[in-house]
Amino acid sequence: MLINASACWPNPTLFLEHKLLYAEKQDSAGYEEIKAEAGDLGADLFPTLRAGSQDPDITLLSYGGMLPVAEKAARLLEENEELTVEIIAPAMLAPLPRFALLKALLHRPRILVVEEAHHQFGFSAEVLAMLMENGYRGKVARLGTAPVPIASARSLESAQLPDENAIVAAVLDIL
Amino acid sequence: MATAIYVPRINNNDDEVKVLAFDVAIGSKVENGQIVGQVETDKAVLDVTAAAAGFVLGFVANPDEVVKVGSVMLWLGENVDEAIPEPQETSLLRSTAKNSEITAKARLLLAQNGLQAELVTPIDGRITVEAVERYLAAQGGAKAEATKATESRATDVLPDVAGNQVSLSREEKGMAATVTWHRDFAVAGYIEIEYELGPWVEYAKQFQDKNGLLMPPLLPLMAWRLIQIAQEKTHLNATIVGNKRYEYSPVNLGFTIQAGEALYLAVVRNAQTQDELGFVNALGDVLRRAAGHNLKESEASGATIGFSSMERWKVTRHIPILSPHTSLMIAHAAGQGGKGVLGASYDHRVLNGGQVVAMLKKLAVPNKN
């Protein structure tokens, strides 16, 4: 899929590899493609995916290696907190599929963007700024890694990276 | 003693592995170093071996289950019939988060309907969407007032003995609703002390003569003293909402008054802003209106602290019911032989016995300054 899309794309493709995802099955797992908007360059090749409630209490926007963690958090939120959860996962970060994201997010009541990356000055900042510029009225938050180098020690690394409990806590914070 | 065989780590990036199979059965004997089962990650399958000899007591993980590295896989015992130590959670989902008392969705629903969580009866110890919806349905779908416990929780069945149902008057309904808060929310205690009547009687007499008052001002003066004490000790003028103490800014003094058949709690709002005579007059004013069944809504609600006397009935002690969202109600009664008892009902969630006794001791003597 990635190869096909890259081959059809007239521009260079930078693929962010996440090695922990290698083991994951290629499975659409209930995700559906959000219809590509005409103004979004390349969105037909690298789609944005959506899963979960159509009338969510909380929308989790995530990508890459954080996506399985967000899915786990969504399950916890549904089971323990009775919340309806939606997950939106763009396959392409830049150019950002702005029209599709706006259409999908503008009327959602609460949005949490979850990144494994340092989120300051990054993807989540860009998405939320775009929403604000376009008159978004709900509540937002972002969750990522603090602006420090990633530790080598495994225990410290896990403490730095967001996990499902951190996502749940962040969601409960913005309710 | 039972020993555990733990889920091994296969590679550094995998904190979870899948249990593939067990090669042993419950009750079977295992030698040190024997293979008991296999675990799998996406990269490799690994045999799990026993670090000691023993009998298989039971499995904690199940085949095909994804479990945490380091959690217990199975238990070995020295004897076949040894007990398995306390079970431990191994499922990922269950181990990550504990159930909260109020689910987030229920919290949203409560907020949307302007409800306090304490109105809702939890289901299995948790306030869930279902619990909130059940409450709303019981209210006839109407938006309940946020701060009032107007309904008793359980519906009583009619007794099996012949009788007539009589509708309650407005005052009787008010009383029933008011005292229901005490049953549903307060954790009420009662304490009393004995005190000398003399100093207060003397003080009130002087005050009455000095100001030419028709009404004996003893109880208003004691209530005024209570207001002074409550300003120093903010716990006394507080309640508990959720997990927090809610300390009131004003002192709104509620004073019980029996007017004919009706029992009122007449309220002087912002009592702390009045001077002594001003308060005595203000209380006289609302009490007079209560006696004439003319209390305004604002004078019949919003008490933050209470005062009740049954002296007129020659009662020597009584245990008052706390009015909604208060943590203290003084119980004044008739004295005998120069001594009286001064008591207080209190919400033990807010106040402890020591605090109440300290307050009563202060209240038992007039402030000479």
Add this chain to the structure above:
Amino acid sequence: MSLNKEAIEAAIKARIVEIAAETGDDASELGVDEIIPATGLIDSTGLLELIAWYEKTYQIPLAQEEINIDNLGTLARMADFVLRKKGLI
């Protein structure tokens, strides 16, 4: 309702007797010049009841500062106060 002093005194006394009976006291011997609160026949709640009744019966809304011994301390004073308020003396 006749608004002469004796009639008013009698009506008020009748009410006091009723109120005193609520707490088991007998006020039938109350004199017109006895200071009512000093007799101990009716307590402060009883007094409130009396004043509330007095205001309503004679249609004279009272200000808190008017409720004192000088104006309302005895049967005679209470009767005078009604007549004064009504401009009858």
